[in-house]
Amino acid sequence: MKDIVSVDHLRVEFATGDGPVVGVQDVSFTIAPGETLCVVGESGSGKSVTSLSLMRLVEFGGGTITQGALTFMRADGTTLDVTAASSQVMGQVRGNEIGMIFQEPMTALNPVFTIERQLTDGLMLHKGLTQEAASARALDLLKSVRIPEPERRLRQYPHELSGGMRQRVVIAMAMACEPKLLIADEPTTALDVTIQAEILALINRLKRENGMAVLFITHDMAVVAQMADRVVVMYHGRIVETGTVEQIFENPQENYTKALLAAVPKLGEMKGKAAPERMRLIGDEAARAAQTAPKSRKPEVLLQVKNLTTRFPVKGGILRRTVAQVHAVEDVSFTLNVGETLALVGESGCGKSSCGRSILRLIEPTSGEVWIGGRDIGALNHHDLRRARADMQMVFQDPFASLNPYRRLKAQVAEPIQNFGLASGTDLEARVVQLFDRVRLPREFMTRFPHELSGGQRQRAAIARALAVNPKLIVADEAVSALDVSVQAQVLNLMMELQEDLGLSYLFISHDMAVVERIAHHVGVMYLGRIVEIGPRAAVFDNPQHPYTQSLLSAVPIADPRKRRFADDLAFKPITSPIFPLSYQPAKSTYTEIAPGHLVLNA
Amino acid sequence: MKRFKTTKGMIGIILLLLIALVAIVGPMVIPPDAATAMDMRARRAPPSLTHIFGTDQLGRDLMYRVILGTRTSLEIAVSAVVMSIVLGLPLGLISGYFGGFVDNVLMRLVDTLLAFPALLLALTISAVLGPNIQNTIIAIGVAFTPYLARIIRGEALRVAQMPYVEAARSAGTTDLMIMWRHVLPNILPAVIVQGTISLAFAILAEAGLSFLGLGTQPPAASWGLMIQASRDQLDIAPWTALVPGLAVALTVLGLNMFGDVLRDILDPRSK
Numbered sequence: 001m002k003d004i005v006s007v008d009h010l011r012v013e014f015a016t017g018d019g020p021v022v023g024v025q026d027v028s029f030t031i032a033p034g035e036t037l038c039v040v041g042e043s044g045s046g047k048s049v050t051s052l053s054l055m056r057l058v059e060f061g062g063g064t065i066t067q068g069a070l071t072f073m074r075a076d077g078t079t080l081d082v083t084a085a086s087s088q089v090m091g092q093v094r095g096n097e098i099g100m101i102f103q104e105p106m107t108a109l110n111p112v113f114t115i116e117r118q119l120t121d122g123l124m125l126h127k128g129l130t131q132e133a134a135s136a137r138a139l140d141l142l143k144s145v146r147i148p149e150p151e152r153r154l155r156q157y158p159h160e161l162s163g164g165m166r167q168r169v170v171i172a173m174a175m176a177c178e179p180k181l182l183i184a185d186e187p188t189t190a191l192d193v194t195i196q197a198e199i200l201a202l203i204n205r206l207k208r209e210n211g212m213a214v215l216f217i218t219h220d221m222a223v224v225a226q227m228a229d230r231v232v233v234m235y236h237g238r239i240v241e242t243g244t245v246e247q248i249f250e251n252p253q254e255n256y257t258k259a260l261l262a263a264v265p266k267l268g269e270m271k272g273k274a275a276p277e278r279m280r281l282i283g284d285e286a287a288r289a290a291q292t293a294p295k296s297r298k299p300e301v302l303l304q305v306k307n308l309t310t311r312f313p314v315k316g317g318i319l320r321r322t323v324a325q326v327h328a329v330e331d332v333s334f335t336l337n338v339g340e341t342l343a344l345v346g347e348s349g350c351g352k353s354s355c356g357r358s359i360l361r362l363i364e365p366t367s368g369e370v371w372i373g374g375r376d377i378g379a380l381n382h383h384d385l386r387r388a389r390a391d392m393q394m395v396f397q398d399p400f401a402s403l404n405p406y407r408r409l410k411a412q413v414a415e416p417i418q419n420f421g422l423a424s425g426t427d428l429e430a431r432v433v434q435l436f437d438r439v440r441l442p443r444e445f446m447t448r449f450p451h452e453l454s455g456g457q458r459q460r461a462a463i464a465r466a467l468a469v470n471p472k473l474i475v476a477d478e479a480v481s482a483l484d485v486s487v488q489a490q491v492l493n494l495m496m497e498l499q500e501d502l503g504l505s506y507l508f509i510s511h512d513m514a515v516v517e518r519i520a521h522h523v524g525v526m527y528l529g530r531i532v533e534i535g536p537r538a539a540v541f542d543n544p545q546h547p548y549t550q551s552l553l554s555a556v557p558i559a560d561p562r563k564r565r566f567a568d569d570l571a572f573k574p575i576t577s578p579i580f581p582l583s584y585q586p587a588k589s590t591y592t593e594i595a596p597g598h599l600v601l602n603a
Numbered sequence: 604m605k606r607f608k609t610t611k612g613m614i615g616i617i618l619l620l621l622i623a624l625v626a627i628v629g630p631m632v633i634p635p636d637a638a639t640a641m642d643m644r645a646r647r648a649p650p651s652l653t654h655i656f657g658t659d660q661l662g663r664d665l666m667y668r669v670i671l672g673t674r675t676s677l678e679i680a681v682s683a684v685v686m687s688i689v690l691g692l693p694l695g696l697i698s699g700y701f702g703g704f705v706d707n708v709l710m711r712l713v714d715t716l717l718a719f720p721a722l723l724l725a726l727t728i729s730a731v732l733g734p735n736i737q738n739t740i741i742a743i744g745v746a747f748t749p750y751l752a753r754i755i756r757g758e759a760l761r762v763a764q765m766p767y768v769e770a771a772r773s774a775g776t777t778d779l780m781i782m783w784r785h786v787l788p789n790i791l792p793a794v795i796v797q798g799t800i801s802l803a804f805a806i807l808a809e810a811g812l813s814f815l816g817l818g819t820q821p822p823a824a825s826w827g828l829m830i831q832a833s834r835d836q837l838d839i840a841p842w843t844a845l846v847p848g849l850a851v852a853l854t855v856l857g858l859n860m861f862g863d864v865l866r867d868i869l870d871p872r873s874k
Contacts, residue, residue, distance in 0.1 A: 389775040405872055462770070
């Protein structure tokens with residue numbers, strides 16, 4: 001069968017003030033009808049530039065296709081040279097014969113149009129349908145992407161839908177004209193894991209039913225393993241390796257592919273192991289060998305949280321009175337031992353970040369107690385709280401936003417030390433040098449500004465800043481989520497090394513179950529502000545008891561093409577809201593202990 | 604891109620230096636009384652060799668008047684804007700950073716001032732204090748403060764929610780130090796932009812006050828006074844508006860170019 005798309009020696013350049021910069025070069029691949037080709041690579045690898053070139057959208061971002069051929073087989077059987085096509089022809093192809101799904105469903109939908117309008121516009125333009133026919137087709141499309149209550153959704157606006165439903169609408173828009181090729185650019189990166197599972201299953205089903213080809217762009221090797229027929233691995237604007245998904249995962253030829261695969265944690269690989277283990281890194285064998293057997297510490301409680309509750313007021317009406325409350329954290333209790341990691345996992349909006357911030361009193365909890373090293377944090381006044389912050393530090397998700405762009409790294413790392421008057425002059429300088437060495441940042445970075453560093457380097461600087469005052473507890477809020485997978489592995493290994501050497505305790509807030517499985521001693525699963533299940537990592541992962549934990553674990557994609565999970569469309573779960581009227585009195589959290597330390601919330 | 608930025612900066616600096624030179628040296632080198640001497644036979648004379656920029660309705664030479672007016676206009680405008688920044692910056696910074704009750708009280712105060720048109724406010728202040736240069740500066744400075752405070756508050760509100768501010772707080776940095784080290788540098792670009800725009804408005808505000816007899820007192824000259832005087836003769840002697848207008852435009856252009864470059868110099872990301 002003839003290929004739908006063939007890309008031959010594509011080269012795209014971007015004009016900048018310092019001369020042309022090559023976006024991608026020498027990129028060649030083909031996609032057959034009914035095939036899913038995954039283009040995988042880390043940030044800056046040129047994977048999005050490749051897909052935008054296919055739509056000739058790259059020109060709107062300042063790029064130019066300077067070399068190579070892009071051939072697309074049109075619906076009428078003729079072949080189209082995309083590089084030479086007029087903008088009129090491309091207008092017919094875009095959205096009609098090639099559909100596209102973007103990463104962020106909220107920004108891909110126009111907030112001032114109803115769902116119906118978003119869907120019918122393309123149909124009326126490309127297919128020449130009347131308003132009635134287009135509306136009828138829009139309803140069919142919503143049904144085909146299995147949105148509940150489709151008639152009502154047509155009249156709603158994007159902000160009224162949940163993230164998963166929005167992405168379904170975006171997919172329905174892409175599918176509206178029955179394209180022969182669907183380009184999906186990181187379509188599930190912004191979504192929660194259970195919603196990701198739904199969307200991946202949906203794309204698979206639509207592909208099967210319509211026989212269309214899919215170009216799937218992602219950074220996530222686990223998603224690749226679940227979705228791809230063939231895989232293109234990209235690095236620095238070039239293709240590193242191409243092959244079937246089995247070849248790539250089981251017998252990778254290139255070192256880059258091997259390193260990429262090694263750095264990906266696979267859910268389930270820690271079965272039967274009690275202690276956390278460092279991430280695998282190719283070329284880091286020495287560091288791995290240096291990992292000492294876990295020191296057996298006498299369990300000593302560092303952090304004790306009792307019945308922590310945090311609620312945010314929802315204001316409404318002309319007088320801006322509090323009309324309802326968001327129950328962000330609801331009756332949460334746990335303990336964290338010295339030198340151990342407790343991971344709080346859950347999906348967006350489950351209250352895990354609010355829980356971490358309430359413990360540090362970056363937001364004020366409504367009630368409950370937080371004890372750190374025998375001191376009640378909640379009872380401290382403003383002055384003592386500032387003093388107490390030396391014991392508890394935080395590492396934030398976004399290393400771009402958590403460092404001040406106007407200050408040199410040296411000053412930012414030194415700031416906590418100066419705040420507590422711990423050192424000054426040459427002592428301070430020496431301490432900062434020591435911290436940079438500790439997180440393995442070159443000393444010459446001390447005088448640099450944050451924008452001169454890569455994401456991973458910035459996160460190391462943020463960790464150095466958190467370590468500056470010798471804290472006992474570090475709250476890491478999605479600290480590695482924004483990083484590329486190989487960098488993520490390095491930063492995680494650094495965190496584990498620091499824990500062993502310094503006896504740090506981590507409260508590790510994450511949505512990534514595979515990462516949590518590797519690094520945590522204990523795991524707490526949060527849902528709607530409560531911990532629904534908590535216990536030793538092995539117990540929670542190997543023997544999940546709460547239905548939510550079970551559904552969360554079954555939704556995680558596994559980086560193994562022989563363990564496919566999303567063949568069929570999954571059941572759509574209703575969204576639940578943590579907003580309750582003022583009069584609402586939630587029940588206390590009561591737990592059943594099914595094994596020593598393994599607690600499950602009673603329904 | 605980089606080269607363009609530096610040329611732009613150079614042009615801005617050269618323009619501003621020239622204008623400053625005119626303001627400082629100008630009044631000393633022009634013949635005494637040249638700017639105030641009336642020549643009733645040459646009223647509203649178009650630009651010629653004897654009067655390069657033409658003359659006004661009283662036959663005074665416009666070139667000399669523009670030179671004389673430079674000092675007055677800039678002195679008043681720059682001082683007034685500096686004053687509005689000195690007053691508005693802490694107001695906006697405190698309001699935006701702390702939010703809540705403090706923000707409510709300060710911003711209602713600012714809103715009250717905003718409810719009066721800036722010129723009316725300046726007029727009232729100037730009328731109460733009496734017409735002289737210092738009072739004109741105070742009047743314009745106070746009248747411009749609420750606008751600046753509003754803009755700075757918005758920026759401070761945005762920056763106060765950035766993770767690096769939360770990071771500083773969790774590292775035990777005091778509020779005062781967070782405002783100084785983290786918030787202030789990040790809102791400075793907005794202050795610079797607003798400051799340069801305000802300068803142009805301050806020059807014109809001075810004109811309005813002068814027109815009503817409360818700003819610069821004739822026979823002294825200021826750009827604003829000249830523009831104001833040209834109002835009813837635009838059709839027969841357009842150069843009387845054009846000449847001081849061009850002076851204002853060049854000053855604002857120079858300031859804007861310089862402001863842009865200054866903002867880039869302060870931003871480590873643009874290096």
